[in-house]
Amino acid sequence: MTNAPRPIHKLAEALENGWAAYRARGEFDVFVEFVVLLNGLAEQLHKRHLPGLVRHCQELENTALTLFAEPGMHPVPLDQALSIERKLAVILDGLRQQDAPPSQGGRRCDARQGTPPKVRGQRRLLMISQAGSEPARALAERLEFFGFQTEQAAWNTLFSPEDEAPLAAVFIPDVEGRAYPPDAIKAIVKLRSVFPGTYIYCLGVPLNLQSIILLQRAGADTCLAAGRSSCDLISHVLDLIGRNEQDAYRVLIVEDSATATAHVRRALEQHTIDSHAINDPRQLLEAAAQYRPDVILMDMYMPFCTGVEATSALRQVPEYRALPVIYLSSETDIAQQVEALRLGGDQFLTKPANPIILASVVKTKIERYREMLYTSQHDSLTGLLNHLASKTQVERMALDAAGSELLAVAMLDIDRFKSINDTYGHPVGDQVIRSLGWLLRGRLRSSDLIGRYGGEEFIVALPGVTAEQAFRVLDQVRDDFSRLPHAHAAGVLTATFSCGVAVWGAHDTGASLIAAADDALLEAKRSGRNRVMVSGQVARELLSAPADAVA
Structure with a gap:
C-alpha cells in the first residue's frame, strides 16, 4: 500500500516499456495495453495541470485509435510505427523535464537546520514581457514574497529543450486590456513547443472571445482578465502546486x-x-x-x-x-x-x-x-483546511507524534483585524486574510498542516520539529508578513499577526496542543502583539536564550 502519487518518471517508463513490448512482439493485445497506458497517462497529466503534454498524448492516442479497427493490421507498417515513435519521443522528453530537481526560490523556511525543506512543488516561474517592464518587475517581486523563484525573459528569448522546464510561464503585457501583439503570440507558440509540460498564463487579456481563442490556439492555458491579474495568479499557482501534490487514487x-x-x-x-x-x-x-x-x-x-x-x-x-x-x-x-x-x-x-x-x-x-x-473540508476564502478538518487532522498528527515525540502546533491571529475591516472595508480585510494564507502556503513544507481556524485566526501544525525550530520558522513568517503591503483605495497598508506555539510532550493530544497554543497566543497579544510566544517552560528558555540562537 502506498499513498504517494506515482512519479512522473515512472509514467514515462511504463509508457516506453509498453511501446517497446509492442515493437518486439507486434501483437494486437499488446498494442491495446499501450493505448490503455496512454489514455491513463493523459488523465494523470490533466490532473497535474500539464495541458501541453495532455495535447500531445491525445494526438498520439487519436493516431493509435485509427489502428484499432482490425487485429490483422498488426504489427503496424514501419512508417506508421516511426510516426508513433516520433510523437512518443516528444511526450517522453516532456515527462522527463517534469522530474528536473526543483529550485528553491524566495525566502523559504527550513524547519530543521541542515536539512533541505520539503518543497511544495516546483516553484520556478518564468516572467515574459518587454525588456524593462515595470508591471513584470512588480509582479515578480510580489511572487517572490510568497516563496516563488522568478526569472525574467523577453518576448524574443530563445529557449532550449535542454533548459530546466519552469512550473509556469507568465506573459505580461505592457498595457492591460489590449490584444497581444504578434511577437507575444509567436513567443507563446515557441515556448509551448519547447516546454510542453509548462503551464502558460496570459495576464491583462481583453474580455473578448477573439483574443482569448487566439491565445488558447497559441498554447495559453489560462487567460486572466485585466485588473485581476496579481491576486488571481498567486491563488491559481498555489492551487496548481497543491493539485500536483495530490495523493494517488x-x-x-x-x-x-x-x-x-x-x-x-x-x-x-x-x-x-x-x-x-x-x-x-x-x-x-x-x-x-x-x-x-x-x-x-x-x-x-x-x-x-x-x-x-x-x-x-x-x-x-x-x-x-x-x-x-x-x-x-x-x-x-x-x-x-x-x-x-x-x-x-x-x-x-x-x-x-x-x-x-x-x-x-x-x-x-x-x-x-x-x-x-x-x-x-476547506475554507472558501483561503482554500485552507477549515476549523473541523484542521482539528481532526491535528488529532491524527498527535497520534503519529507518539513515535517521534516531535510535533509543534501554532495558533496565529491577525492583530487589530477589526480596525482593518472598519477602516478599509471587508474586501480589504479579506485580502489581508488571503495574503497570510498564501504566505503560509508559500513558506511551509508540504508535510505541514495549515488551516483557517475561524475569522482572522489560523492554525499550523509542524511535524518533526522542536519548539526552537518552530519558533524560528514562524518568527520568519511573522517578520515577512509585517512587511507585506496590502493595497486599498487610498494606497497600501501593512498588518501583523501574533502567534502562540505548543509542542508535543507536555501536551499529548490534539485538543491539549491547540488549547496550549491558544493560551500562548493570548500571552503574545498581552505582551504587545506582533510576536511569537511558546507555551510553558520552553517559552522561558527561548526568551532567555541569546538573540542569535532563535533569530
Whole structure:
C-alpha cells in the first residue's frame, strides 16, 4: 500500500516499456495495453495541470485509435510505427523535464537546520514581457514574497529543450486590456513547443472571445482578465502546486477470488491507480481505517456475508456513509442490481468488467468523492483546511507524534483585524486574510498542516520539529508578513499577526496542543502583539536564550 502519487518518471517508463513490448512482439493485445497506458497517462497529466503534454498524448492516442479497427493490421507498417515513435519521443522528453530537481526560490523556511525543506512543488516561474517592464518587475517581486523563484525573459528569448522546464510561464503585457501583439503570440507558440509540460498564463487579456481563442490556439492555458491579474495568479499557482501534490487514487478491493482480484488490480495499475485487496469481508472496517480508500470495489457474493450486507454495515460508520461502493458481480438480474444499489451501493459492474470502463468508472467516482470532501473540508476564502478538518487532522498528527515525540502546533491571529475591516472595508480585510494564507502556503513544507481556524485566526501544525525550530520558522513568517503591503483605495497598508506555539510532550493530544497554543497566543497579544510566544517552560528558555540562537 502506498499513498504517494506515482512519479512522473515512472509514467514515462511504463509508457516506453509498453511501446517497446509492442515493437518486439507486434501483437494486437499488446498494442491495446499501450493505448490503455496512454489514455491513463493523459488523465494523470490533466490532473497535474500539464495541458501541453495532455495535447500531445491525445494526438498520439487519436493516431493509435485509427489502428484499432482490425487485429490483422498488426504489427503496424514501419512508417506508421516511426510516426508513433516520433510523437512518443516528444511526450517522453516532456515527462522527463517534469522530474528536473526543483529550485528553491524566495525566502523559504527550513524547519530543521541542515536539512533541505520539503518543497511544495516546483516553484520556478518564468516572467515574459518587454525588456524593462515595470508591471513584470512588480509582479515578480510580489511572487517572490510568497516563496516563488522568478526569472525574467523577453518576448524574443530563445529557449532550449535542454533548459530546466519552469512550473509556469507568465506573459505580461505592457498595457492591460489590449490584444497581444504578434511577437507575444509567436513567443507563446515557441515556448509551448519547447516546454510542453509548462503551464502558460496570459495576464491583462481583453474580455473578448477573439483574443482569448487566439491565445488558447497559441498554447495559453489560462487567460486572466485585466485588473485581476496579481491576486488571481498567486491563488491559481498555489492551487496548481497543491493539485500536483495530490495523493494517488486509492481503491480497496473486497473480493474472495484471487483471479478476479488480479484482473482488477492490473486494470487499475495501468491507469496509475493504487489498490489494496482483502479476501474476507470481516476485515473491511479495519482495512478501510488503515488504507483510507477513495472507493471500494465490492464483490456481491462472498463467504460469511454478501457484498450488500457488508456495504450496509459499512454505512453504519459515519466516516464511510459517503464513501463510493461499486459492486462487481456476474449477477445479471436487473431487479437484484437495483436492490443492491438501493441498499447502499453507488454503481454496479458486471464481471468480467472491461478494463477501460472499470478504470473510467472508478476515476469518475473518486474525482466526485474528492471534490465533495474538498468542499466540506476547506475554507472558501483561503482554500485552507477549515476549523473541523484542521482539528481532526491535528488529532491524527498527535497520534503519529507518539513515535517521534516531535510535533509543534501554532495558533496565529491577525492583530487589530477589526480596525482593518472598519477602516478599509471587508474586501480589504479579506485580502489581508488571503495574503497570510498564501504566505503560509508559500513558506511551509508540504508535510505541514495549515488551516483557517475561524475569522482572522489560523492554525499550523509542524511535524518533526522542536519548539526552537518552530519558533524560528514562524518568527520568519511573522517578520515577512509585517512587511507585506496590502493595497486599498487610498494606497497600501501593512498588518501583523501574533502567534502562540505548543509542542508535543507536555501536551499529548490534539485538543491539549491547540488549547496550549491558544493560551500562548493570548500571552503574545498581552505582551504587545506582533510576536511569537511558546507555551510553558520552553517559552522561558527561548526568551532567555541569546538573540542569535532563535533569530
